[in-house]
Amino acid sequence: MNCPNQQTISAFVDGELEATQAAEVKRHVVACASCRQFFEEMQWLEARGRSALDAIHVGETPVPNVVQLRPASRKWARPMSLAAAAVALLAFSIWTWFASSHFSSNQSSPSPHLIANGSATATGRNLQSERAQEAAFEQWLAPYRELRIPLVPMEVAANYQPAPIFPIQFGNH
Amino acid sequence: MQPEPDIGDRKEGFDSVAARAYPALTKAATVLCWSRSDVDDVVQETMLSAFKSYGSFRGDSSFLTWSYRILVRAAQAANRKQVKFLPDDYAASQPQQLPPADRAVILDEDASGVINAIRSLPERQREIITLYLLKELSYSEISSAMGVSVGTVKATIFQAKTSLRAALASKGIIRRPIHELP
Numbered sequence: 001m002n003c004p005n006q007q008t009i010s011a012f013v014d015g016e017l018e019a020t021q022a023a024e025v026k027r028h029v030v031a032c033a034s035c036r037q038f039f040e041e042m043q044w045l046e047a048r049g050r051s052a053l054d055a056i057h058v059g060e061t062p063v064p065n066v067v068q069l070r071p072a073s074r075k076w077a078r079p080m081s082l083a084a085a086a087v088a089l090l091a092f093s094i095w096t097w098f099a100s101s102h103f104s105s106n107q108s109s110p111s112p113h114l115i116a117n118g119s120a121t122a123t124g125r126n127l128q129s130e131r132a133q134e135a136a137f138e139q140w141l142a143p144y145r146e147l148r149i150p151l152v153p154m155e156v157a158a159n160y161q162p163a164p165i166f167p168i169q170f171g172n173h
Numbered sequence: 174m175q176p177e178p179d180i181g182d183r184k185e186g187f188d189s190v191a192a193r194a195y196p197a198l199t200k201a202a203t204v205l206c207w208s209r210s211d212v213d214d215v216v217q218e219t220m221l222s223a224f225k226s227y228g229s230f231r232g233d234s235s236f237l238t239w240s241y242r243i244l245v246r247a248a249q250a251a252n253r254k255q256v257k258f259l260p261d262d263y264a265a266s267q268p269q270q271l272p273p274a275d276r277a278v279i280l281d282e283d284a285s286g287v288i289n290a291i292r293s294l295p296e297r298q299r300e301i302i303t304l305y306l307l308k309e310l311s312y313s314e315i316s317s318a319m320g321v322s323v324g325t326v327k328a329t330i331f332q333a334k335t336s337l338r339a340a341l342a343s344k345g346i347i348r349r350p351i352h353e354l355p
Contacts, residue, residue, distance in 0.1 A: 007331040016312050016327065044348040045334055048287050048341075049306040055284035056200040 003035050004028060013042040187227050190236040191220055197237050197307055198244055204291055204303045205248040207255040209275035215251050219244040237308060238318045245300050245319075271299075283346065290340035294333055301326060302333035 004012075004025055011017050012025045029039045198219060202212045223230075223240045230239055252271070271292035274285070291299055291306075304315055312326045319326070341347065 006335075007327065010331045010334060011312075011327055014312065014330070041338060041348050042334060045338055045341075046306070048283075048346075049291070049302070049337070052281075052284040052287035052291075053200050053204070053303075053306050055281040056203050056288070058196045058199045 003032060006038055009035060009039055010042050013039060013046065187224055191223070194235075194237040194240060195220075198240065201241065201244055201303050201307055202248060203274060204288060205245065205252075205271075205300065207252040207271055211248075211251040211255070215244065215247045218247045222247070234314060234317060235308070238304075238310065238314060241304055241307075241318050242320065249296070286344050286346050287337075287341065290337055290344065290346075293340055294336055298329055298333035298336065301329045302337070305330055305333075 008017070008021075008025060009029070012022055012029075015022075017025060029035050195216070198216050199212065202215045202219075203209070206212050206215055219240055222243045223236075230236065273289045274292060291302060294302065301315065301319060301321075304310065304318060310318070312323050312330070315330075316323045316326045321329075
């Protein structure tokens, strides 16, 4: 009896033989005990392999938020960065208040958000400063990436309102 | 400069297919990654790369099949980093083997034995056999997914199955013929 090579039987198990050859191999496997044993072992192996992969525990499937995944759009916000931004804003506000109260001026203080953004002008985009900010942000972010602290979803970050520590008065007195 | 395609529609289409493929990609990464701690990062990198090149995804194969190759490259890169931290006497003769998987992620003892046997295969066999077991694909679909010829897929799957059979037998996991079962 001419047994087909084992690779052919393996391909037969996978349904990869063309019809004529498949029929021939099938007839042989029915008649030959050792080839039938190999055929059944290949089937068993495939079944065990598939069920083993099924048994891997994945846990809850997070919905991948692609915006979080995109490093180009710097729209991430984390609780600590929001707190840090709030502290920086507060510090600048206090400085502005002292500056305006000690140095009388006819001009009103620049808006805190412009100071915090580091942009000297209220109109237009300062690309160089944006790139510098992005680089500084990346450098700051690196250790958090290592620790893999979960990101805050954009919707939460967009609606975040830091609680004021004490009321601040702007402008001239 | 050409305007970017509408990111909203792309994102919505991508999110749904990515969510469906996520469990299978995570399982594949669990098999292919040296360390469990790399699995999440490798899957995230895969999703990011897949999103960036989503415009080139024609839909002629499933998203999982298309992104599997990205996952394989990401896992290889992560594993290369791990090799630096190996003790000197660790399987120097077979550097492509992976150590046993973290037991916490494979709750079934028998499955754990099978997964570790897959992890002990050479890298290429491991990659192809994992895709073969993950999804019922034809050899030509696997060859498109992995960028190798059908003949290579056929030969590699056969070698992997043979090695797997031997590896399982050495752990005492063998097929018991029906007439021997209690």
